[in-house]
Amino acid sequence: MHNREKLLEKLHTGVNRNHCPPMIVSGHSGSGKTWILEQFSQRLGEHPHRVLQASPSESTWPLSGLVALLATSPLTLPPKVFELLSEPPSDDAARFQVALHVQRILVEQLQPRTVIMIDDLDLMDLDSQRVIGFLATKLQGAHIRFVGTIGSGPSPEPFANFSRFPLPALGTAPCTRWRACTCTARSTSPCWSWRSTPPRACRACWWNIWKPSHHVSWTAAGRWCCRTAASKARARSCACPSCG
Numbered sequence: 001m002h003n004r005e006k007l008l009e010k011l012h013t014g015v016n017r018n019h020c021p022p023m024i025v026s027g028h029s030g031s032g033k034t035w036i037l038e039q040f041s042q043r044l045g046e047h048p049h050r051v052l053q054a055s056p057s058e059s060t061w062p063l064s065g066l067v068a069l070l071a072t073s074p075l076t077l078p079p080k081v082f083e084l085l086s087e088p089p090s091d092d093a094a095r096f097q098v099a100l101h102v103q104r105i106l107v108e109q110l111q112p113r114t115v116i117m118i119d120d121l122d123l124m125d126l127d128s129q130r131v132i133g134f135l136a137t138k139l140q141g142a143h144i145r146f147v148g149t150i151g152s153g154p155s156p157e158p159f160a161n162f163s164r165f166p167l168p169a170l171g172t173a174p175c176t177r178w179r180a181c182t183c184t185a186r187s188t189s190p191c192w193s194w195r196s197t198p199p200r201a202c203r204a205c206w207w208n209i210w211k212p213s214h215h216v217s218w219t220a221a222g223r224w225c226c227r228t229a230a231s232k233a234r235a236r237s238c239a240c241p242s243c244g
Contacts, residue, residue: 004036007165011040014163015115015145022136022146024121024159027167033149036167037117040147049115056123062088065128066102069118075109089127099134106135107142114144121148122156133158 007025014020027033034053041051050072058064063085070077081101089095116136121129136146136159150156155164 003168004032004039007036007167008039008043010165011036011147012043015044015113015147018143020140020143020145022140022148022159022162023165024148024150024155024162025165025167026150026152026155028152031152031167033167034119037119037147037149041117044115047115048111048113049117051117052119054118054120054124056120059123059125061125062127063098063125063131065118065124066098066131069116069128069132070102070105072116073110075105077105081105092130095127095130096134099131099138102131103135103138106139106144110144112143116144116146118146118148120150121159122150122153129156129158136162 011023014023025033025036037051041049052069052072054065067085084098084101089098150159155162
C-alpha cells in the first residue's frame with residue numbers, strides 16, 4: 001500500500017509540472033491499475049480531468065478508442081473531423097491527418113492542464129494507439145496531461161517513450177492494513193468499509209481469508225460486507241455504512 005501511495009504522489013507531482021511527459025502505470029491483470037486511476041481521479045477533485053476505460057471488444061474497430069476519448073468531453077467537432085473518423089485510415093499519412101485535426105480541437109477546447117486518463121491503453125485498436133501516442137507527446141506544450149495504464153508486458157510502440165511506473169502485485173499484508181471496522185452495532189458480523197473499489201487481487205485475498213466461515217459480498221456502493229452465515233439477519237440490522 002505504501003508503494004501505491006508513493007505512486008499516486010508521483011502522478012500528482014508530475015501533472016503539476018510545467019513539463020510533464022506522458023505517464024503510464026503497468027502491471028498484470030488484477031494488480032490495481034484501475035484502482036490507481038480511480039484514486040488519482042478523486043485526488044484531482046475539481047482539477048479538470050477526463051477518464052476513459054478502453055473496451056477490448058472494440059479493439060478491432062479502427063479509431064474506436066479515439067472516438068470514445070473525444071466523447072468524454074463536450075467538444076464541438078467540425079465536419080472535416082467527422083469525415084476523417086468515419087473512414088478507417090489506410091496509411092500513416094491518413095493517421096497523421098486525423099492526429100493533427102484532433103490536436104487542434106483539444107488545444108482550442110480543453111482547459112489548460114486538463115488530465116486525460118485512459119485505462120488499458122494497450123487494449124485499444126492500433127490506429128487509436130498511434131494517434132493517442134502522438135497526441136500525448138505533442139500536447140505537452142499545451143499543458144494537457146496524459147496518464148494511462150497498460151499490462152505488464154513491453155510497452156506498445158506508440159507509448160515506448162512514456163514515463164513508465166511498474167505496479168507490484170498486492171499481497172495479503174497490504175490488504176489487511178486497509179481494513180477499518182465501522183460497525184456501530186456490536187454484532188458478530190465484521191464489516192469492512194473502503195474508500196473506493198479495491199483491486200481484484202485484494203478482493204481475491206479477502207475471499208481466501210474469509211471463505212471458510214463467511215459469506216462475502218461486494219456491494220454496488222463499492223464496499224465489502226463479510227457476514228457469518230449464522231448471523232445474516234443481524235448483519236442486515238447493522239447500522240454501519242457497509243451494511244446499511
